[in-house]
Amino acid sequence: MPLSQHRPALAAILVAVAAVLSALAAFAHASAATTSTNPIVTRALRDLGTYQGECWTWMKQVVQDSTGAKVGFDYRFGYLDAGAVEVALKDAGPGDIIQIANDAWSTADADYDGLHTAIIISVNRDGTFEIIDSNQNWDGMVNLRSGYDPAARAAAKGLNFHVYRFGAGSSSVPAKPIVTVAGPVAAGDLARVNTPGDCLRLRNAPAGTITHCLGHNTQVTVTGASQTVDGVAWVPVSTAAGNGWMAAAFLLKEVPQASAGPSGSGTVTPLLRYRSFVTVASD
CATH class of the missing domain: 2.30.30.40 (SH3 Domains)
Incomplete structure (x- = not known):
């Protein structure tokens, strides 16, 4: 039976409504999954479904808006220079930043397949993460991603991964005191x-x-x-x-702590607190 002149328009409206409801459900899922009022997560979710360009530049803006920290121009030392601490993957939580890169080429001109930045929303029981990122589909859009496994993704491309945390409030996981x-x-x-x-x-x-x-x-x-x-x-x-x-x-x-070492690629190296290089000094 042929459609009436009104039915195509009605079908288009229903498709649009379904898309909106799907987006709202995804947003609600992300909000419900977040067990802390993390400022980085809260700020990142504001951009859900909008165009924000590359994942790295979007993350830098989110971090600056929510914490005041300015990430530098290196995919590794840029975090450390901005005051971030590196945490082990098992200690990662909401608001932490996952960076997949090649440790041997992490400068601002780095450009290779697999290079990516994501923000953790919540931790799943199987050890994977619910994350939010920009440009995952090469379209510059901010989307949610479920079941994100940075170790597997990095290994598939022969890259390294690290998890960075900004500020004491950047995760629902309490930081261990330094003794x-x-x-x-x-x-x-x-x-x-x-x-x-x-x-x-x-x-x-x-x-x-x-x-x-x-x-x-x-x-x-x-x-x-x-x-x-x-x-x-x-x-x-x-x-x-x-x-x-x-x-x-x-x-x-x-004093040695229960968990030490970086989040990265199977090589144990010291946990990096931050870098702060100035011109005056003690001996």
Whole structure:
């Protein structure tokens, strides 16, 4: 039976209504799944169903709007420079940022298949995530995605992945307190820079040339035995800014915690607190 002149219009209206209801249901699902009033999640959901362009630039805007932090121009150090901490995948929660990239090419000009940024909305029982991201369909649109498995996605492209957290309120998972003690540090120890209001110089050798200056509370890993030069005890360290030497007197030994290590690609390296490089420093 042929349609009347009114039936095509009615069918179009019904399709449009169904699309709106589907979008509202997805939004409600995401809102209900979020167990915390996380500012990053709240801000990200405002853009659901809108055009926002590339995933990386959209995430930076969401983070800046919700926390004030300005992510830099590197897919790894850009987070650390902005004050983010890296968390293990098992500790990830709402508001944390998943970044899939190649650690060997994370600069602003990075461009390869699989490079992607997503914001966690909630954690599923099977260890996957409900996420929100932009440009997942190469259309610049912000959409929800269910059952997101960053480890599998990174492995499929031969890439690395990391999870970053901004601020104490960035997840419903409580952060573990950092416990430090005074005393000598030895090879293998995690340590924290102890220069309140200042930074600690990283040098290329004991009493050598300054390469960077790391801010108070930055985490480093001691990699060898100390050496005394010019009356100062120096220890070799591995840091977010690279390897070098620091004055041992300005390091506090970190008490080991139950969960340590990055979220990434099967290689255990130190948990990176943040990078803060300035021009004045303690020795």
